[in-house]
Amino acid sequence: MLRVALTGNIASGKSSVARVWARLGAPIIDADVxxxxxxxxxxxxxxxxxxxxxxxxxxxxxxxxxxxxxxxxxxxxxxxxxxxxxxxxxxxxxxxxxxxxxxxxxARIVVNDIPLLFEVGLEDEFDVVVLVDAPEAVRLERLVRDRGLDPDEARRMIAAQMPAEQKRRRSDIVIENAGTLEELEARAERVWRELERRVSG
Missing domain, CATH: 3.40.50.300 (P-loop containing nucleotide triphosphate hydrolases)
Known part of the structure; x- marks a missing residue:
């Protein structure tokens, strides 16, 4: 069984990727739950x-x-x-x-949705680490526009997390999310198909 960790900083789009994968049949274990x-x-x-x-x-x-x-x-x-x-x-x-x-x-693949994967040092427990990432300016805009946060509060939340650059270096796959939801969903599906190929090959 392939053990996959899915992670991403706040407003990166990680939850959207998890929803796409669940729709495609991925069993998802949510760390927050x-x-x-x-x-x-x-x-x-x-x-x-x-x-x-x-x-x-x-x-x-x-x-x-x-x-x-x-x-x-x-x-x-x-x-x-x-x-x-x-x-x-x-x-x-x-x-x-x-x-x-x-x-x-x-199950041949199990996905663990873990927002603080790197912060709590769990990345080595998984076969594949997938990071969802977006530029900081885009994440800031999403927090203000979609979640109604004050810009200063949004900046503090972003600053409190490990910088995305460090996480990118330690991830096996990075799903970029600087564009539209449709583009993200297409990328998420491509990565899921790639993971399926790994276990069927």
């Missing part, structure tokens, strides 16, 4: 988070108060690392379970 599952009420990870950060990070119903948690880790690097040390191993366990299930069901 796994991260939410990892801290569901009653989960061991959520219990450890409450022990580490106090009951103030829990909602009245027992779930994780994401706003409260974000406020803590945003200003405290050590707290962010402590949170990641709890959540990341649980996400990795859930990912392995999903991959094993898909392999049992006969």
């Amino acid at each position: 796994l991260a939410r599952r990892a801290v569901e009420p009653g989960s061991p990870a959520l219990e450890r988070i409450a022990q580490a950060f106090g009951p103030g990070v829990l909602e009245p119903g027992g779930g994780l108060d994401r706003e409260a948690m974000r406020a803590i880790v945003f200003r405290d690097e050590a707290a962010r690392r402590r949170l990641e040390a709890i959540v990341h191993p649980e996400v990795a366990r859930l990912r392995r379970e999903e991959e094993q299930r898909l392999e049992r069901e006969g």
Whole structure:
């Protein structure tokens, strides 16, 4: 089974590529979905988070108060690392379970959609790393136009991520997304067909 990582900085078009691939039959494991599952009420990870950060990070119903948690880790690097040390191993366990299930069901390719692939050092765990990228000016325009962000806030979000140039050097395939959605979808389909050829060859 070919294990593919799909990644890209904010407003790069990664989610659009994931949608095209899913439409073409790709099984997609979404890291954000796994991260939410990892801290569901009653989960061991959520219990450890409450022990580490106090009951103030829990909602009245027992779930994780994401706003409260974000406020803590945003200003405290050590707290962010402590949170990641709890959540990341649980996400990795859930990912392995999903991959094993898909392999049992006969999947020949499995795609892991991981926005922070390089930031958390996971790229070596996959057979192929696919990066979706667009020039910074284009991504800034998309954040302001499509998501309604203030330009300064959008710039801060872009600056907080690892520069795309570093990610490009460490990726096996780069899907360029400086043009239209139709152009991106055509490129995404070409790359998917190439991945299919690898496993059928």
